[in-house]
Amino acid sequence: MRIIFMGTPDYAVATLEALIAAGHDIVAVYSQPPRPAGRRGLETIASPVHRAALAHGLAVFTPTSLKSEEEQACFRSHRADATVVVAYGLLLPQAVLDGARLGAWNGHASLLPRWRGAAPIQRAIMAGDTETGVMIMKMDRGLDTGAVALTETVAISDSVTAGELHDRLAAVTARLMTDAMARLADGNLPVTPQSDEGVTYAAKIDKAETRIVFGAPAPHVRNHIRGLTPVPGAWVEMPISGRPERVKVLEAGLVEAGGGSVAPGALLDDRLTVACLPGAVRLIRLQKPGGKPLSAADFLRGTPVAAGTVIG
Structure with missing residues (x-):
């Protein structure tokens, strides 16, 4: 089929590559505009989807909005059979949703209606x-409210990070979307409306959420860290060279030791076991500002932190 592909981050690249490999004619690729990069923002970097499309010699469009009649006319001019959308980043006007003969189809990384929105992997x-899982849905004007065509469920282990689950779901999305487009081409892709029950929203991760709060149950603290690893990263203030510094925590595990009456954030031993409320977690991998990820043992060799110290 003639397909318009719309996507921006790494997550979407696997689906674009899969559709190309399946023999579809990608007549246009839409992605977010290049963004400032570097410490001073003096250069701009094209998105991962943009770069992948150029590597295949595909036409790339990067409008800041699709609301104008000019942009919508350009979209229709591609004469596409279907639009495929994976993590594009803009809500699509009805004229764009209707701009391809067979509609617009989205690959979403959750079991809808749970976790509609921008950050379903982290929030789960x-x-x-x-x-969690992946759903292929026919898009409508709502936020991830379209009728569902295909679903695949994926288990979330108690040790998986957001980065690891991201990669797994990206591969599932690519496979499921390729299957959906094959069925759509054959005229055999029925859809089922989403349930009105169990709706939750996966808001974009705010910087204020990335700080670790040890005054929460230990499982919550561990899940918070897993859900923000590797980016944007959960962090805690720790004393380094006599002053507090932000340290990212990339991995933590639950331990049997409880905090008891100890203040949340207090180190219970010399292995970075931290009291929570209730329970405790052990920090396993950490990263100093500007440094590389370190095991707890390596971190402590360079930055001794005594038992009893309250961090955070």
Whole structure:
């Protein structure tokens, strides 16, 4: 089929590559505009989807909005059979949703209607969900409210990070979307409306959420860290060279030791076991500002932190 592909981050690249490999004619690729990069923002970097499309010699469009009649006319001019959308980043006007003959189809990384919105992978882990998945839906004007065509469920282990789950779901999305487009081409892709029950929203991760709060139950603290690893990263203030510094925590595990009456954030031993409320977590991998990820043992060799110290 003639397909318009719309996507921006790494997550979407696997689906674009899969559609190309399946023999579809990608007549246009839409992605977010290049963004400032570097410490001073003096250069701009094209998105991962943009770069992948150029590598295949595909036409790339990067409008800041699709609301104008000019942009919508350009979209229709591609004469596409279907639009495929994976993590594009803009809500699509009705004229764009209707701009391809067979409609617009989205690959979403959750079991809708749970976790509609921008950050379903992180939110599922942070909430302690034991399963998630991918759904292919026919898009409408709502936020991830379209009728569902295909679903695949994926288990969430208690040790997986957002980065690891991201990679797994990206591969599932690519496979499921390729299957959906094959069925759509054959005229055999029925859809089922979403349930009105169990709706939750996966808001974009705010910087204020990335600080670790040890005054929460230990499982919540561990899930918070897993859900923000590797980016944007959960962090805690720790004393380094006599002053507090932000240290990212990339991995933590639950331990049997409880905090008891000890203040949340207090180190219970010399192995970075931290009291929570209730329970305790052990910090396993950390990263100093500007440094590389370190095991707890390596971190402590360079930055001794005594038992009893309250961090955070």
